[in-house]
Amino acid sequence: MGSKVRAVVKLHVAWSDSWEFTHGLHDGLPLLPTKWAPRHLLATKNQLKALGKRPGGHDPVALLYGYSKRGNCQWFAPLYLISKAKPKLVMTPRKWHSLNLANLARRECKRCHRARDYVIPPTFGMCFPCVEAGENTDTTTLSGVAA
Ligand SMILES: [Zn+2]
Incomplete structure (x- = not known):
């Protein structure tokens, strides 16, 4: 079994004025384990959709990551700023x-x-x-x- 422990890194992030604890960078984005992402500030595409919003051309500001239930597979999900999200397009x-x-x-x-x-x-x-x-x-x- 490989080690799943990632180093904790303090980074300047888009959703806060101060340093935040992350698990470092992945593809240039701060990496957050599931429990660390502030739910009122950041959301995945599906979570934005549930809020009636869409990324609206904004790039993700962080990556959420976790492991599958069996623990043998790692997943990543881009996180977007809820404050910059645009309303979902409505079909007229x-x-x-x-x-x-x-x-x-x-x-x-x-x-x-x-x-x-x-x-x-x-x-x-x-x-x-x-x-x-x-x-x-x-x-x-x-x-x-x-x-
Ligand atoms: Zn024909």
């Missing part, structure tokens, strides 16, 4: 409408202009029946295969 009827139009455009065949119930592969640019019809009428490739 207009936004839903434009999203629906965009999705419809992705399903419309450029050749037969039918809306399919799947996304048209960009490499083909047309629906599968059109691709197959195009292959069947292309006699040069067919005779090439047959020869």
Whole structure:
């Protein structure tokens, strides 16, 4: 069993004006064990979501870490400042409408202009029946295969 004890390091951190105890730096971010992160100041993406917020382009200011229940696997979760988080984007009827139009455009065949119930592969640019019809009428490739 490898040692799980990390050295305690006092660092200047984004969520406090004074030194805070951390477990050093990981990927350039202060590392905090689960019980050390101030819940009223820092939150993971999922915790922000539960608060109706999102990181809003801000980088994480710390990394939360812990071990799986069996203790054989370590996990990390970026922590964001709750004070800098932005409200979660709300879908308005207009936004839903434009999203629906965009999705419809992705399903419309450029050749037969039918809306399919799947996304048209960009490499083909047309629906599968059109691709197959195009292959069947292309006699040069067919005779090439047959020869
Ligand atoms: Zn088509």
